[in-house]
Amino acid sequence: MKMYRNDRMVNTDAREAGFFVPADAAPMQVELQQRLLAVLAEETSRTESFGSARPVFVEALIWMLAATALYVVFWLAAAHS
Amino acid sequence: MNTATENLPLSASPAMDSTAARLPTTASERIYKSYFSFMWSGTAFSAATMTYLIGGALPFVGNTVAGCIGYLCGLVLAMVPVVLAGMPSYRYGIDTLDAVKTSLGVRGSSFMLIGVLGSSLGWTFVLAAFSARGFGSVAQAVGGNGFINEHYVQGFGVVMLILVWALARRGAAGMARVTAWVAPGQLLSAAILLGLLVHKYGLHTVLHANVPAAKAYTQDGRQGLAYALEFGVANVLTFLPFIGGLTRLVSSRKHVMGPMVTGAGVVGAGFVAVVASFAAVVTGTADPTVWVIEIGGKWFGSALLLFMLLANVGTMVVFMYIGTVASTQIRIFASVRWSWLIAALLMPGVYLAFRTQWLLERVMVFMTYNGLFFVGVTGVILADYFVLRRQRIAPAQVFSKSKNGDYWFWGGVNWVAIACSILGACAYLWMFDPVSLKTSGIFRFFGAGLPACAATAAVYALLMRIFVVRGAKGGYPEARAGKKTAVEIGL
Numbered sequence: 001m002k003m004y005r006n007d008r009m010v011n012t013d014a015r016e017a018g019f020f021v022p023a024d025a026a027p028m029q030v031e032l033q034q035r036l037l038a039v040l041a042e043e044t045s046r047t048e049s050f051g052s053a054r055p056v057f058v059e060a061l062i063w064m065l066a067a068t069a070l071y072v073v074f075w076l077a078a079a080h081s
Numbered sequence: 082m083n084t085a086t087e088n089l090p091l092s093a094s095p096a097m098d099s100t101a102a103r104l105p106t107t108a109s110e111r112i113y114k115s116y117f118s119f120m121w122s123g124t125a126f127s128a129a130t131m132t133y134l135i136g137g138a139l140p141f142v143g144n145t146v147a148g149c150i151g152y153l154c155g156l157v158l159a160m161v162p163v164v165l166a167g168m169p170s171y172r173y174g175i176d177t178l179d180a181v182k183t184s185l186g187v188r189g190s191s192f193m194l195i196g197v198l199g200s201s202l203g204w205t206f207v208l209a210a211f212s213a214r215g216f217g218s219v220a221q222a223v224g225g226n227g228f229i230n231e232h233y234v235q236g237f238g239v240v241m242l243i244l245v246w247a248l249a250r251r252g253a254a255g256m257a258r259v260t261a262w263v264a265p266g267q268l269l270s271a272a273i274l275l276g277l278l279v280h281k282y283g284l285h286t287v288l289h290a291n292v293p294a295a296k297a298y299t300q301d302g303r304q305g306l307a308y309a310l311e312f313g314v315a316n317v318l319t320f321l322p323f324i325g326g327l328t329r330l331v332s333s334r335k336h337v338m339g340p341m342v343t344g345a346g347v348v349g350a351g352f353v354a355v356v357a358s359f360a361a362v363v364t365g366t367a368d369p370t371v372w373v374i375e376i377g378g379k380w381f382g383s384a385l386l387l388f389m390l391l392a393n394v395g396t397m398v399v400f401m402y403i404g405t406v407a408s409t410q411i412r413i414f415a416s417v418r419w420s421w422l423i424a425a426l427l428m429p430g431v432y433l434a435f436r437t438q439w440l441l442e443r444v445m446v447f448m449t450y451n452g453l454f455f456v457g458v459t460g461v462i463l464a465d466y467f468v469l470r471r472q473r474i475a476p477a478q479v480f481s482k483s484k485n486g487d488y489w490f491w492g493g494v495n496w497v498a499i500a501c502s503i504l505g506a507c508a509y510l511w512m513f514d515p516v517s518l519k520t521s522g523i524f525r526f527f528g529a530g531l532p533a534c535a536a537t538a539a540v541y542a543l544l545m546r547i548f549v550v551r552g553a554k555g556g557y558p559e560a561r562a563g564k565k566t567a568v569e570i571g572l
Contacts (some may be wrong), residue, residue: 024569
């Protein structure tokens with residue numbers, strides 16, 4: 001069973017990040033606070049997974065160009081038939 | 082693994098309350114760690130029997146092959162922006178409904194909630210009804226009766242819903258496991274049907290068969306291609322409410338775009354629809370419960386159809402998982418145990434299992450129009466996240482209902498986003514009525530969904546830049562710097 005904490009350290013970190021949960025918050029709310037801090041830390045660390053979205057854009061562009069080209073070819077063929 | 086992966090939101094602890102499902106997922110908890118694991122979920126999501134019905138409509142654009150090409154292009158061209166709209170969820174591990182609060186407002190996301198619940202529950206019940214009626218056809222074919230036994234239909238419908246409940250209560254990990262089994266089977270079924278089709282009718286006949294010109298929607302080849310493109314676009318835009326619920330479970334950016342475009346688009350919705358379109362045009366019926374048995378024969382065809390109907394459970398589980406997570410935005414639902422909440426949401430389906438014919442006749446029209454709202458919302462989400470926010474949001478702020486929160490806007494609603502979303506839907510309807518198939522404007526060039534989405538994004542970005550972005554509302558990068566107070570958060 002995971003133990004939920006609402007300790008002073010976590011609260012301080014959260015307030016510095018611009019949010020807080022009340023001192024008497026339910027365990028799930030405390031868990032939310034801890035997770036948000038973890039998510040922010042992951043984003044700050046800019047790991048391979050969560051870094052720039054450029055590879056996603058490149059892949060998106062390739063798919064879009066391929067589909068558009070195919071559509072335009074068939075549209076033009078239909079126009080001339 | 083710990084917490085969420087062991088507990089309810091991502092795995093199985095059905096006794097746990099449902100608030101955990103909305104907790105942001107951290108990197109170590111994400112279950113889609115490979116290209117194929119995410120691709121199979123996308124495939125199972127879109128390769129349901131409904132896709133066979135859509136495929137059956139493609140020959141009516143006038144030319145079957147052109148219909149298939151246009152449909153595939155529409156799938157890809159719409160899937161890319163829809164997946165991009167899921168990027169905030171991927172990056173911050175939050176559900177779609179939490180992610181859209183950054184653009185629609187913390188209360189404005191209720192508009193999306195209605196759409197998500199309508200889509201997820203509506204399609205689950207439609208699929209259950211369709212599967213049940215299909216089972217009736219199988220029983221009729223095998224038993225040799227001249228009529229469909231309604232008791233079989235009702236019984237199968239209820240069994241499907243119980244199966245969905247049993248699998249969906251296992252959470253995201255259960256969903257991933259089911260789809261990893263079901264999706265390859267769905268593709269194999271489609272491949273077998275294509276093989277039987279070619280064997281029975283010959284490749285030349287299959288590739289050159291068209292519906293009689295009098296039965297086609299149009300005699301204009303360009304208009305027909307645009308119809309097919311639009312069928313693909315409209316199909317994919319309904320994925321919007323679900324995409325964030327899936328991308329938040331992906332571990333690497335390398336596995337976000339490709340697997341979804343391939344799995345849900347080209348392979349799942351595309352290949353299956355292509356097979357269905359060829360089958361429909363050579364057999365003369367668009368109803369897969371009829372042509373599968375006709376192509377496969379009484380026994381093998383019935384067995385194949387039975388598997389395809391049962392495989393719909395995989396799609397329904399994905400719908401139910403995401404719909405149930407979304408429903409936890411409603412406070413009264415959030416405190417209910419996960420397994421009970423799924424059961425409660427499935428309850429109307431049990432009633433509808435006894436009225437399947439009515440459901441398929443009436444609800445399909447509602448579901449068609451329900452998807453319209455997502456045309457504009459997609460444009461708003463893309464413009465807001467990529468153009469105005471430059472891919473950075475404050476994830477904690479989406480869990481705050483404070484008036485001092487970044488995403489409070491006006492009374493919790495970004496009315497500019499809501500107005501633009503509605504305008505987007507209206508623009509779509511002006512160009513294309515999905516029920517009557519009436520078209521106008523630039524439809525014959527590039528359909529209606531993509532232009533409406535792009536126009537909505539442009540108008541939204543412009544209005545927000547002029548009236549909102551530089552002000553104190555919305556938490557945009559250019560906002561006037563002021564003293565920020567910490568806000569209370571909660572699920």
